[in-house]
Amino acid sequence: MAHAEEIEINVIPPDKAKIKKLWMTALILLIITIFEFAVAFLVPHEYKDARVWIFITMTIVKAAYIVGEFMHLRYESKVLLWSILIPIIFIIWMLTAFIYEGMAISVVR
């Protein structure tokens, strides 16, 4: 196949701004992770609730960057965006239901 495949292919030169944006996203993800580490070590375990909320918020921010920028969902058509995001309410429902069940288990014990 070595000789058959040399078809003329136009290689488009890289778009520097686009590539820079991808590296910026990675940098943001790393900074958030480092921030999470800082919280894990610097905020004492006595502030359990504050720690947990910071971690959850940071996780959602990171998830938004990964799905939005890396997986390109932000730039897809709105129908696609919403047909992926709306079913997430099932996960939120499951979370709600299980927290409710968990509280019931704690009461029984």
Next chain:
Amino acid sequence: MSSTSAATATGRSAWDGGASPMGASYGKLMMWFFLLSDAFTFSALLITYGLVRSAHGVYTGTVDAFTFSPEYWPIPEKVFEEIPFFHGFPAPLVFVGIMTFILIMSSVTMVLAVEAGHRMDRAAVEKWMLWTIVGGMAFLGCQAWEWTHFIVGNGLPGGGANLVHNQYGPPDFADFFFFITGFHGFHVFSGVCFNFLIYYNTVTGVYQRRGHYEMVEKVGLYWHFVDLVWVFVFTFFYLV
């Protein structure tokens, strides 16, 4: 690539056929919906982890005085505080941090491969796919080390963990460790296999002849999803 903008005859809906109303090919759309279903699976595992954890006792003493006991759920940073080559030197969560770093970096190289594919730049796709595979394998190697460390434990009788016995706390803790990180690790493993397939097809010029590199994009979606899941596992298993 050019068929992404839905060109429809006047008076017809974009959904009447012949166009892609979501601006994405069938394969890409199905990858998105598969990933959505996979997100449900991982959420179920992590939410169940939360439920079972809340049903166990809570350690009430100070962090410095913490000792492992089956009576209460362990503090994760006390379980995962070893790094290779520095045995007995406490470095809580450092190794997981390295694993997170590796996975984020391999996500960037993957998205750069996708970008190069859009430009039909075969050499760049090859380069970035190779880096992504290296990152994936490095992550798997780290996970193998962590599993070995978790299973062997301190090496004393009764040390380490398996599905019924756990040095670090209740057996459920070890079970969830094996299931959640194992299921994620299996995703990474299959992701590395897919990445290798893409790399192979790029090198042999399959996509060049096909005229587009959309397969890189589809597998890229899967690989980013694996990274996304790790972000959640990292928070809910190691940090919280």
